Amino acid sequence: MTGTLITVAATGAEADKAQAPALPITLEELTKTAVRCQEAGAAVIHVHIRDDEARPTLDVSRLKDTVAALRASTDLIIQLSTGGAVTDPFDARLAVLGARPDACSLTCGTVNFGDDVFANPWGFIKDLYQLTKERGVVPEFELFDFGHIATLHRLLHEYGPPSGGHVHCDLVMGVPGGMPGDAATLVAAVRALPGGATWSATGIGRTTLPVMFAALAAGGHLRVGMEDTLTFAKGRPVTGNEELVQRAADLADLAQRPPMTSAEARQFLGVSPSGRR
Ligand code: KMH
Numbered sequence: 001m002t003g004t005l006i007t008v009a010a011t012g013a014e015a016d017k018a019q020a021p022a023l024p025i026t027l028e029e030l031t032k033t034a035v036r037c038q039e040a041g042a043a044v045i046h047v048h049i050r051d052d053e054a055r056p057t058l059d060v061s062r063l064k065d066t067v068a069a070l071r072a073s074t075d076l077i078i079q080l081s082t083g084g085a086v087t088d089p090f091d092a093r094l095a096v097l098g099a100r101p102d103a104c105s106l107t108c109g110t111v112n113f114g115d116d117v118f119a120n121p122w123g124f125i126k127d128l129y130q131l132t133k134e135r136g137v138v139p140e141f142e143l144f145d146f147g148h149i150a151t152l153h154r155l156l157h158e159y160g161p162p163s164g165g166h167v168h169c170d171l172v173m174g175v176p177g178g179m180p181g182d183a184a185t186l187v188a189a190v191r192a193l194p195g196g197a198t199w200s201a202t203g204i205g206r207t208t209l210p211v212m213f214a215a216l217a218a219g220g221h222l223r224v225g226m227e228d229t230l231t232f233a234k235g236r237p238v239t240g241n242e243e244l245v246q247r248a249a250d251l252a253d254l255a256q257r258p259p260m261t262s263a264e265a266r267q268f269l270g271v272s273p274s275g276r277r
């Protein structure tokens with residue numbers, strides 16, 4: 001059994017800074033968060049950025065600055081979101097790879113997303129996948145529902161293995177419109193994954209804890225962070241991403257699968273050695 005890969009999804013595109021003051025939205029807030037999360041046990045940071053008005057943006061020059069700042073201050077694997085916000089056009093989502101991250105998210109299908117639709121048609125998925133291979137960016141396959149797993153099989157069958165050679169997935173559970181965040185669904189989803197794939201899981205909102213316990217019990221890895229939950233316990237807002245990472249790291253220790261270091265995670269995921277200077 002390996003250690004536990006812990007990813008922090010620190011910001012997301014949906015939460016409002018006014019309602020969640022601990023949400024990191026400036027570059028300074030994000031780098032401070034990243035340092036603290038690495039100390040607490042994270043090995044990967046899943047990154048969404050905001051503009052000067054705190055709105056989500058995919059501006060490539062800002063993304064480049066973000067990648068450089070995170071590389072200068074941490075050893076974390078930098079995984080840029082190509083999902084962005086539900087309003088982002090496909091060309092802007094493809095252009096994210098121009099910021100030269102270590103890794104990126106790649107969602108394997110369209111899903112209802114609360115009152116919105118998170119659109120990921122086949123044509124976009126295959127174009128993004130081919131671009132990750134051309135640019136040497138390691139994709140993490142985001143799976144919000146069972147149909148996304150079928151599309152992942154098709155993608156690998158038609159276009160071959162990803163950059164880095166290893167398939168790692170993230171089950172994003174409990175999104176209103178996606179698969180529910182419970183143990184039975186997690187086990188069924190894991191059974192349907194391609195042979196040899198590894199996986200993390202995250203549960204949105206109140207499904208955070210059931211999904212985390214189920215993932216550890218089933219031998220998976222963990223994603224946590226303020227993109228996915230703003231509440232640490234009933235009635236108690238999250239005070240910072242690091243406390244979510246610390247809780248995941250404590251549970252991983254308890255499960256006798258301690259958090260992977262970034263160096264271990266690079267080897268595990270097939271990400272090339274740190275670009276830190
Ligand atoms: N913000 C969601 C619409 C990703 O980062 O790749 C999509 C999302 C997935 O967060």
Ligand code: ZN
Nearest residue numbers: 012081083227
């Ligand atoms: Zn995201």
